[in-house]
Amino acid sequence: MRTVASGLRILSQSTRALPFYPGPSARIASQCIPRTVVPRSFVAAIPSSIRRFGAMSDSAAEEPQAAATAAQSTEQAAPAQPELPPLTPAEFRTYNHMAEKMEYFHNYFRQEWTLLHDAATSGRRPRNMTLKQFLEAGLGFARHLTAHHNIEEVHVFPMLAERMPEFRGGRAELLRQHKEIHKGLDVFEAYLHSCLDRETELELGVLREKMDGWGGVLWTHLDQEVATLGAENMRRYWTMEEMRRMRM
DSSP: OHHHHHHHHHHHHHTOOOOOOOOHHHHHHHHHSOOOOOOHHHHHHSOHHHHHHHHHHHHHHHHHHHHHHHHHHHHHTOOOOOOOOOOOHHHHHHHHHHHHHHHHHHHHHHHHHHHHHHHHHHTOOOTTOOHHHHHHHHHHHHHHHHHHHHHIIIIIHHHHTTTOGGGSGGGOHHHHHHHHHHHHHHHHHHHHHHHHTTSSOOOHHHHHHHHHHHHHHHHHHHHHHHHHTSHHHHTTTOOHHHHHTOOO
């Protein structure tokens, strides 16, 4: 817990039963047994009291089967485990605080992405930014996003992975998203560096091409990570006291 607490501080600082089916042999055997046809005159000769007893016996024989069927239906219709009780407002704030802080960081990345992508789409830089300022804004976005992900992978995700499958290596969708994001981010960053060093002239259409390939997974990741850290999910794995020690 101390490890994650220190990691979260660094993160904060970095960006301000089976049914029976009869087989063929059973079906063939049943077909080989001839049915006995009882004449009506024979049935009429049976005293009514015996006929009533026979009917009662048939009914009694069916009762266990009916009871078993009803019991099986009841078992199949048994409700799932009851849901957790609602959180009080104070409990919700405690369990949700990591999601709120992460959303704060992610809003910064959304804002910077939008500024850069809008310019690349419209073909015009913001009026109040020089070319150098625009390029430095893009490179700052790349540096901050890389640092943010590095801190998560070194300090935050390993601790959460002890109880939460969402952060375990083989099944961690969030980590897979990190890798996919950085495949595109590295190319994006290298292009901006070449423009800043005057090795290449900035073309906003080219910049858009270097953003569109990974923009979808970035925005999905920003939303999914916050949802994973939300109160209703975190309460399944952590106590209130543990959540209080996860201050960011």
